[in-house]
Amino acid sequence: MDKTLGYLLETLSNYSDHHVIPQRMMNKLENTQYNSEGTFIRELNEEELIFLNKVLPDEIKYALESQDFKRVQELNEVYELLP
Template identity: 40%
Template sequence: MDFTLSYVKESLSNWIDENETAYRIYEKLEDHYYENEEQFAIALDEEEKQYLSELLAVELDYAKQEADHVRIAQLNEMYEQLY
C-alpha cells in the first residue's frame, strides 16, 4: 500500500494555520480521493505545485536530519510528481 499522500497530508497539516495555499491543498486531500500522487499532482494548479514543492523541500530536509528514510522516500515520490 502506498502512503505517499498520507505523508503529504500530514506535512501540510503543520502549515495550514499559517498559509492559505497549504490549507487549500490540504482541503483537496480531505475532500477528494486520489488514486495516487500522480493524480493528485494533476489536480494542483501552478501556485499550489510551487508551494508544495517548497514545502516538501523543507519537510525533506527535516526528514533527512531525523534519518527518517521511509518519510524521505514517501515525500520524494510526491516531489518528483510535481515536475
C-alpha cells in the same frame, strides 16, 4: 488514502495555520479519493505547485536529518512528480 498522500497531508498540516494554500490542498486530500499521488499532483494549480516545490525540499531534508527514511521516501515520491 494513499500512504504517500497521507504523509503529504501530515506535512501540509504543519503549514496550514499560516497559509491558505496548504489548507486548500488539505481540503482536496480530505474530500477527494485520489488513486495516486500523480493524480493529485495533476489537479493542483500553479500556486499550489510552487508551494510544494518550495517546502518539500526542506521537509525531505528535515526527515533525512531525523533519520525518518520512510518519510523521506514518501515525500520524495511526491517531489519527483512536481513540474
